[in-house]
Amino acid sequence: MNTHSEARERVLQAAERLFAERGYIGVTVKDIAKEAGIHHASLYHHAREGKEGLFVEVMERVLRNHQAGIAEAVARGGDDLRAQLQGIADWLVSQPPMDLIRMVHVDLPAISASHAEYLEALAHEAMLEPLEEILTAAQARGQIAHPNLGHIAGGLFWAIEGLHSLPDEYLLQPRSMIASELIEVFLKGLTR
Amino acid sequence: MNTHSEARERVLQAAERLFAERGYIGVTVKDIAKEAGIHHASLYHHAREGKEGLFVEVMERVLRNHQAGIAEAVARGGDDLRAQLQGIADWLVSQPPMDLIRMVHVDLPAISASHAEYLEALAHEAMLEPLEEILTAAQARGQIAHPNLGHIAGGLFWAIEGLHSLPDEYLLQPRSMIASELIEVFLKGLTR
DNA sequence: GTCTATATAAAGATAGAC
DNA sequence: GTCTATCTTTATATAGAC
Numbered sequence: 342m343n344t345h346s347e348a349r350e351r352v353l354q355a356a357e358r359l360f361a362e363r364g365y366i367g368v369t370v371k372d373i374a375k376e377a378g379i380h381h382a383s384l385y386h387h388a389r390e391g392k393e394g395l396f397v398e399v400m401e402r403v404l405r406n407h408q409a410g411i412a413e414a415v416a417r418g419g420d421d422l423r424a425q426l427q428g429i430a431d432w433l434v435s436q437p438p439m440d441l442i443r444m445v446h447v448d449l450p451a452i453s454a455s456h457a458e459y460l461e462a463l464a465h466e467a468m469l470e471p472l473e474e475i476l477t478a479a480q481a482r483g484q485i486a487h488p489n490l491g492h493i494a495g496g497l498f499w500a501i502e503g504l505h506s507l508p509d510e511y512l513l514q515p516r517s518m519i520a521s522e523l524i525e526v527f528l529k530g531l532t533r
Numbered sequence: 534m535n536t537h538s539e540a541r542e543r544v545l546q547a548a549e550r551l552f553a554e555r556g557y558i559g560v561t562v563k564d565i566a567k568e569a570g571i572h573h574a575s576l577y578h579h580a581r582e583g584k585e586g587l588f589v590e591v592m593e594r595v596l597r598n599h600q601a602g603i604a605e606a607v608a609r610g611g612d613d614l615r616a617q618l619q620g621i622a623d624w625l626v627s628q629p630p631m632d633l634i635r636m637v638h639v640d641l642p643a644i645s646a647s648h649a650e651y652l653e654a655l656a657h658e659a660m661l662e663p664l665e666e667i668l669t670a671a672q673a674r675g676q677i678a679h680p681n682l683g684h685i686a687g688g689l690f691w692a693i694e695g696l697h698s699l700p701d702e703y704l705l706q707p708r709s710m711i712a713s714e715l716i717e718v719f720l721k722g723l724t725r
Numbered sequence: 726g727t728c729t730a731t732a733t734a735a736a737g738a739t740a741g742a743c
Numbered sequence: 744g745t746c747t748a749t750c751t752t753t754a755t756a757t758a759g760a761c
Binding site for chain 3: 369370371381382385391392
Binding site: 362363364438440443444445446447465485486487489493497498499500504505506508513519523526527528529530531532 | 559633634635636637653676678683684687714719722
């Protein structure tokens with residue numbers, strides 16, 4: 342394993358899509374093998390550590406990918422906080438749900454403690470810290486006044502990410518447009 | 534079954550706690566029986582429809598309980614939108630996570646379509662509609678100006694509910710206090 | 726109402742042939 | 744690299760004794 346064969350890549354991509362959407366216990370090894378187009382026994386040839394090792398490897402990729410997508414959105418937004426936030430929101434709604442509640446309460450308790458700690462720290466670093474940083478930077482530029490930004494970043498993240506709980510049939514507008522309204526409320530407030 | 538014995542009530546409460554926290558596939562019948570203090574075979578005496586029937590019955594109770602807790606918080610808040618929102622937030626953080634993303638993407642696809650439809654509608658009615666209603670009422674009183682409140686209610690819900698993804702060790706303040714800051718931002722905005 | 730015993734299916738995983 | 748066959752464990756569920 343750990344070679345870069347074409348079949349191994351198919352396994353990783355299938356696992357990535359499925360784990361990101363349904364989480365660790367919501368996906369079976371057979372589901373992954375089926376989507377990759379091989380027998381489930383063959384999967385162990387490409388992922389010697391089995392399901393848990395595959396999960397850790399793949400979540401690492403997913404989280405790093407989020408980190409990169411968010412960083413790019415931030416860079417494109419320049420010094421404009423609203424543009425940065427909208428870019429992040431567009432990225433998040435374009436990806437499968439990244440359900441950190443499920444991850445913390447369901448997925449991580451099902452794997453080894455050391456793997457769980459690692460993924461939890463990585464998730465924080467990849468998803469929440471970038472948001473916190475642009476808020477802090479905007480504060481330093483005098484664009485926002487709020488004192489306690491760490492938790493506000495989390496609130497912003499969840500307000501956007503929660504859009505994934507709306508089934509498509511319920512949507513009156515694209516998620517990106519709803520996100521835009523939410524960002525406006527975060528910046529300007531509901532009152533007056 | 535459907536009698537109101539003491540043992541049946543213990544089963545329902547165990548199932549309620551576990552399903553609410555880890556979802557349908559994250560909980561086994563043995564987990565529930567163990568927490569209720571009976572053998573897992575005995576569980577079928579109290580829940581003839583098995584795991585899925587138990588899940589539906591119990592999620593109904595959980596959602597109705599949320600509905601009642603939220604209604605009470607709203608009533609206590611009188612005509613003060615901030616007090617109403619803080620009451621709802623205090624209620625939500627006092628309960629196990631109600632992870633609607635997991636519910637929509639993981640739990641509901643694992644049960645029958647009719648059960649899934651029913652629970653999805655009930656979740657919307659119990660969790661989101663009350664929030665939407667107090668925003669609409671505040672708008673009618675002239676306290677808020679925003680035009681499109683349906684999705685704002687969802688954003689508010691998730692900003693609060695997302696606090697459950699913060700492990701207790703990460704918390705610098707009680708969740709209720711963080712929620713208070715988030716509500717302030719929703720009402721007044723981050724800028725200036 | 727609760728248990729033991731058991732049926733049945735599905736899951737993760739390995740051995741070994743091709 | 745991929746398969747068939749098999750092992751082990753776990754899950755849901757039922758039958759029937761007490």
